[in-house]
Amino acid sequence: xxxxxxxxxxxxxxxxxxxxxxxxxxxxxxxxxxxxxxxxxxxxxxxxxxxxxxxxxxxxxxxxxxxxxxxxxxxxxxxxxxxxxxxxxxxxxxxxxxxxxxxxxxxxxxxxxxxxx
Amino acid sequence: xxxxxxxxxxxxxxxxxxxxxxxxxxxxxxxxxxxxxxxxxxxxxxxxxxxxxxxxxxxxxxxxxxxxxxxxxxxxxxxxxxxxxxxxxxxxxxxxxxxxxxxxxxxxxxx
Numbered sequence: 425x426x427x428x429x430x431x432x433x434x435x436x437x438x439x440x441x442x443x444x445x446x447x448x449x450x451x452x453x454x455x456x457x458x459x460x461x462x463x464x465x466x467x468x469x470x471x472x473x474x475x476x477x478x479x480x481x482x483x484x485x486x487x488x489x490x491x492x493x494x495x496x497x498x499x500x501x502x503x504x505x506x507x508x509x510x511x512x513x514x515x516x517x518x519x520x521x522x523x524x525x526x527x528x529x530x531x532x533x534x535x536x537x538x539x540x541x
Numbered sequence: 542x543x544x545x546x547x548x549x550x551x552x553x554x555x556x557x558x559x560x561x562x563x564x565x566x567x568x569x570x571x572x573x574x575x576x577x578x579x580x581x582x583x584x585x586x587x588x589x590x591x592x593x594x595x596x597x598x599x600x601x602x603x604x605x606x607x608x609x610x611x612x613x614x615x616x617x618x619x620x621x622x623x624x625x626x627x628x629x630x631x632x633x634x635x636x637x638x639x640x641x642x643x644x645x646x647x648x649x650x651x652x
Contacts, residue, residue, distance in 0.1 A: 428584075430584070456638075458639070458640070460642075467628075467642045467643060467644055467645065468579075468585070468642040469642075470639060470640070470641065470642075473639065515582075517584045517585070519584075519585075519640070521638060529575055529587045529590050530587070530638065530640060531587055532577075532584035532585045532586070532587075533584050534583055534584045535582075535583065535584045537582070
């Protein structure tokens with residue numbers, strides 16, 4: 425089945441650091457990928473839609489200058505958390521879908537746990 | 542996207558069938574019903590999806606009512622590994638296939 429790989433799985437860094445998270449579709453092409461954030465004991469919240477070759481679409485309340493998204497190829501999207509602070513600590517998850525088939529489900533990566541000290 | 546309503550939690554006995562209900566009374570004709578589950582500290586795992594007809598795969602069965610306003614996910618023989626939060630989501634291509642996660646149902650499978 426479709427596989428989405430996320431890297432790294434765990435990051436601990438100092439406040440003020442920028443952190444890049446990669447999301448790859450391993451066996452299919454994904455013109456669109458999605459980035460979610462999940463705080464403890466809460467559900468997943470969609471942050472942005474990543475479009476290959478164009479600008480990402482951000483959900484209301486998500487700062488586009490803080491969460492930089494680049495989708496340079498059909499199999500890779502990156503999320504960069506710029507100047508991260510402790511309140512950015514969260515579980516970040518990406519998803520992707522094989523857009524060659526209508527109605528096919530999105531598949532999720534295993535997430536990246538970000539801890540800012 | 543149409544909203545869904547699920548029970549907050551439910552317990553199931555190991556080895557028995559688990560029936561998870563979901564209401565989506567405002568679903569439109571071209572919206573699919575998707576089910577995912579999330580085991581602690583992992584990304585959501587796709588289970589099954591459907592449009593109108595009932596569906597079955599190696600993980601579960603999906604029963605959609607004729608009016609499409611509700612559905613039931615059936616885990617035929619629950620195991621301890623099925624303990625997770627189960628999400629019922631409706632989504633349509635016109636909305637970019639965004640998945641809006643609600644609170645889901647926290648399922649605890651007990652020995």
